[in-house]
Amino acid sequence: MSKVMTIKDAVEKNINNGDFLFIGGYVCRPPFSAVHEIIRQHKTDLTIARSNAADDFDMLIGAGCVKRFISTFISLGLYGLARCYRRSIEKGIPNKIELEEYTNLSLPMMFMAGAMGMPFVPVKDMVGTDMMKIRSFMGENKYRMIDSPFDGKPVMLVPALNPDVAIIHVQQADENGNAQMWGIGGDCKWGANAAKKVIVTCERIISRETIGKDPSRTIVPAFKVAAVCEEPFGAHPGYTPGFYDVDFSFGYVYQQATNTVEGFQSFLDEWVFGVKDRNEYIQHYINRFGFAQYKKLQARFDYGYPVSYSY
Amino acid sequence: MSEHPNDYIKPELMACCGARHIRDNDVVIVGTGFPTMAANIAKHTHAPNATMMQESGVFDARPARPALSVGDPCLNPGAAMVGGLIEVMGMFLQGGWVDCGFLSGAQVDKFGNINTTVIGDYNKPKSRLPGSGGANPIGALAKRVLIIALHDKRSLAERVDFITTPGYLDGPGAREKWGLPPDTGPEVIVTNKAVMHFDKDTKEAYLTSWHPDTNIDEVVSLTPWKLKVSDDAHETEPPTAEELRVLREVLDPFRMIKIYEKRGYI
Numbered sequence: 001m002s003k004v005m006t007i008k009d010a011v012e013k014n015i016n017n018g019d020f021l022f023i024g025g026y027v028c029r030p031p032f033s034a035v036h037e038i039i040r041q042h043k044t045d046l047t048i049a050r051s052n053a054a055d056d057f058d059m060l061i062g063a064g065c066v067k068r069f070i071s072t073f074i075s076l077g078l079y080g081l082a083r084c085y086r087r088s089i090e091k092g093i094p095n096k097i098e099l100e101e102y103t104n105l106s107l108p109m110m111f112m113a114g115a116m117g118m119p120f121v122p123v124k125d126m127v128g129t130d131m132m133k134i135r136s137f138m139g140e141n142k143y144r145m146i147d148s149p150f151d152g153k154p155v156m157l158v159p160a161l162n163p164d165v166a167i168i169h170v171q172q173a174d175e176n177g178n179a180q181m182w183g184i185g186g187d188c189k190w191g192a193n194a195a196k197k198v199i200v201t202c203e204r205i206i207s208r209e210t211i212g213k214d215p216s217r218t219i220v221p222a223f224k225v226a227a228v229c230e231e232p233f234g235a236h237p238g239y240t241p242g243f244y245d246v247d248f249s250f251g252y253v254y255q256q257a258t259n260t261v262e263g264f265q266s267f268l269d270e271w272v273f274g275v276k277d278r279n280e281y282i283q284h285y286i287n288r289f290g291f292a293q294y295k296k297l298q299a300r301f302d303y304g305y306p307v308s309y310s311y
Numbered sequence: 312m313s314e315h316p317n318d319y320i321k322p323e324l325m326a327c328c329g330a331r332h333i334r335d336n337d338v339v340i341v342g343t344g345f346p347t348m349a350a351n352i353a354k355h356t357h358a359p360n361a362t363m364m365q366e367s368g369v370f371d372a373r374p375a376r377p378a379l380s381v382g383d384p385c386l387n388p389g390a391a392m393v394g395g396l397i398e399v400m401g402m403f404l405q406g407g408w409v410d411c412g413f414l415s416g417a418q419v420d421k422f423g424n425i426n427t428t429v430i431g432d433y434n435k436p437k438s439r440l441p442g443s444g445g446a447n448p449i450g451a452l453a454k455r456v457l458i459i460a461l462h463d464k465r466s467l468a469e470r471v472d473f474i475t476t477p478g479y480l481d482g483p484g485a486r487e488k489w490g491l492p493p494d495t496g497p498e499v500i501v502t503n504k505a506v507m508h509f510d511k512d513t514k515e516a517y518l519t520s521w522h523p524d525t526n527i528d529e530v531v532s533l534t535p536w537k538l539k540v541s542d543d544a545h546e547t548e549p550p551t552a553e554e555l556r557v558l559r560e561v562l563d564p565f566r567m568i569k570i571y572e573k574r575g576y577i
Contacts, residue, residue, distance in 0.1 A: 026367055026382055026395070026396065027367060027380055027381065027382025027383070028382050028384065051396055051444075052367075052382075052444055071442055072442055072443055072444055073441045073442040073443060073444030073445075074441055074442065075441040077379075077380050078379055078380070081439075081440070081441065082441070085439070086438075086439050089436060089439040090436055090438070090439055101428070101442055101443065102443075103443040103444070103445065103446075103447040103448050104366055104396055104400055104443070104444050104445040104448065105396070105400040105401065105404065105405060105445070105447075105448035105452075106448075108395070108396040108397050108400065108401065109397070109401060112397055112401075123405070124405050124448075124451060124452055124490075124491070124492070125405075125447050125448035125451045125452065126447055126451075127451070127477075127489040127490060127491065128474075128477050128480045128485060128486065128488075128489035128491065129424075129447060129474040129475060129476065129477050129480070130428070130433075130473045130474040130475070131428075131443065131447060131474075131475065134433055153490045154488075154489060154490040155490060182393075183384075183387045183393060184365075184367045184368050184369060184382050184386065184387060184393055184395070185367075185368045185393070185394055185395030185396075185398075186367055186368065186382065186395050186396055187395060187396045187397070188395065189395060189397075190395075190397060239384045241384060241387050245384055246379075246383070246384060248379075302388075
């Protein structure tokens with residue numbers, strides 16, 4: 001059964017106000033076209049999570065979509081601290097989000113536990129630090145310390161996380177939702193598989209036969225997927241390995257814009273509310289920065305030596 | 312060319328100081344900037360069998376240009392293995408296979424605890440910082456941690472505002488009490504003024520060398536805790552001609568390292 005639909009339909013049908021979202025994309029493959037659509041549809045009271053959050057999370061926070069953030073880290077990379085996030089935490093603009101903080105070890109482990117149906121997972125980090133002193137909306141359930149029943153030593157347990165929806169951007173998927181990813185993975189595979197359902201956006205939709213040419217690339221199987229949206233350039237200004245590079249100059253445009261509330265609003269007006277979908281976004285990008293700049297980001301295809309699965 | 316050229320800048324000296332703490336065959340977890348440069352200097356000089364990984368999931372990358380983030384696209388082609396956080400942070404780091412990690416932060420204290428969370432009160436922050444990311448697990452689980460810091464009374468502290476990443480916590484025995492793996496913890500703090508190691512008994516950072524343009528008194532006066540001085544404290548060995556050649560010709564031909572001067576590493 002085909003699950004192919006527009007990102008507008010995918011967000012409308014699958015994301016409710018108040019939902020808990022995993023949003024994939026540790027540095028690479030941030031699902032920006034979906035993030036823009038969430039903002040366009042004014043979704044609110046969301047809980048959002050990913051290891052090493054970046055400009056996509058900053059944008060959702062600035063746009064007022066977020067109530068709670070299960071965080072490990074958030075910055076604009078080369079461009080320093082995330083401005084909308086800081087305004088939220090320091091000044092309550094547009095609203096003060098609630099934070100629960102983990103690390104780039106413990107949060108992926110919590111998604112792994114969620115994906116595997118385990119209630120919790122022991123981790124060896126965070127102990128002894130001030131990260132243990134702060135508890136927010138998860139209260140006592142942020143973590144528990146026990147003595148290991150096996151060696152009696154203290155061990156921290158952190159709870160499994162099962163988001164309502166995971167949104168991931170991958171290189172390719174078939175119309176049923178088998179999603180293939182390559183390159184740096186971050187916590188994408190585990191966040192997606194921990195979720196009750198998955199929205200897959202991809203650079204291209206391919207046949208089931210092509211999926212089978214290299215099945216080791218599939219990170220989410222079709223039965224977990226609720227929607228498949230073909231969104232070329234869907235991770236811009238982030239990168240998608242094999243398709244396009246990080247757009248550092250656009251990162252600077254975002255950083256400059258977000259120095260003020262007004263600047264952020266006009267950024268949204270131009271790049272989110274000013275276009276109705278990814279095609280218009282790409283067209284606007286080309287109009288604004290030129291086709292040469294768009295072309296410069298695109299990857300040169302390098303097929304290398306294919307793996308053989310033959311006998 | 313003399314063995315120690317005079318035209319180096321301070322961040323180059325700091326990168327070389329970091330490199331000298333990497334041993335051959337070390338598995339090193341690196342971020343961008345100083346850590347990558349230090350690890351690569353080591354790899355091109357005394358530690359050819361050291362291998363690097365990035366927490367994003369990359370093992371033994373051979374990037375064509377210096378990586379600008381731990382997830383930079385240039386880390387993908389040529390790497391020996393690409394997975395994700397569960398592989399590098401879970402299997403390798405938590406599994407106990409990482410020898411050496413590099414960390415820095417807004418504040419570092421005398422026990423090597425690092426703050427990357429908040430300046431001021433957590434609930435009413437003067438300045439909200441990015442958070443832990445991979446720093447806490449690296450500080451908790453890497454066998455040796457090398458800390459890079461600015462040497463002034465804002466960046467160094469008797470006690471950080473918020474312990475994001477464990478050094479020796481509140482002193483001897485504290486890591487053990489919390490069940491952190493034995494024989495782990497910070498080894499050295501390299502600043503723009505000096506190199507400090509950690510006392511085996513008190514776990515406090517003490518001065519082992521001062522950089523060529525400063526002296527013991529200045530370093531002590533810039534340090535917010537009562538800085539003990541090693542009996543065999545000495546001037547830091549400047550970069551060698553070979554270290555500088557590797558850094559400038561092989562690793563960083565555009566001298567991106569100069570951005571650290573703008574960040575106060577002078």
